[in-house]
Amino acid sequence: MPLLTSSRGLLDPPMKFTEISAPDFDLAKTLDSGQVFHWEKCDAGFAGTIGTEPACVKQRGNELFVIGPSMQKVRRYFALDHPLAEICASFPDDPAMREARDYCNGLRIIRQPRWECLATFICSSMKQIAHIRQISRALRQRFGAPKKVVDLVVHTFPSSERLAETSEKELRECALGYRAKNLFATARLAASGEVNLEKWSKLSDVELREKLCELPGVGGKVANCVMLFAYERLGAFPIDVWIERVLKEEYFPRKRKVTPQRLRAFSASYFGPHGGYAQQYLFHHARKTSPRKQQHSSGKSGQPLSAGPN
């Protein structure tokens, strides 16, 4: 077999690409919605891993072009089987929800590996998404396994066993800060078998949340993220600072004290059986349309020196 070498044309006919029909799916939007943090842009597509397999994924219209994992694994990872129209139709009918639903067309909640998702969200506390991505990259590059896809190298997320044999100090060198202690402790629990994340998949929502919250560095918010993004609990409704603002402004206008408990009770009953999807749409819409966003630069290169204050 001839090994493929060097670079090929930018838009070349699918040679090695597997073509997958993906209607009602927006790859870029899904990967940029703050649920997964390791996919990197690469010419007109994204490079990353699905579990332990390297992958390169591009989208043209309703077609997905994939190098790496099998079609079945790709369809499962990106949750192409979720009945998105049905899910969106189950959302409550109010202005904020309608706007978010229109904005987030094709955004799907994907099925992430349990440990990878849990570990990443332990690192997410009081961190901006840009920095979570940086932490994920550092952990992968230092402790993950390099894998080649086409002419790129991507890294798998390190197993709990691998992280358990590092040290809190080494983890801190990945800019984890105080989160290093929690990640290390949780990694040791998972690696020792004292906790088995796969077996937890058969627990009820309440039991699963309880178990997750026993882990160091996991509270209600992170537990709900892991339930939603790694355990297919589509009713789980994580409330972070963004969602808290949205809920207060859109559903509790000019109230003095809206307690977290009140917000939790409201979100659990109001948004229906797929509340997690509703939450993700509200989150992504709020984050992407916030006036405090995307004014990173006007030119292509900043001016390092020109009469600066000194």
Place this chain on the structure above:
DNA sequence: CTCCAGGGATGAT
């Protein structure tokens, strides 16, 4: 420079 981020754990009211 200041402000803030997909929070959690702990201890005091």
Place this chain on the structure above:
DNA sequence: ATCATCCATGGA
């Protein structure tokens, strides 16, 4: 039960 404080770090 709610509130206050601390925890590290870096992007905007």
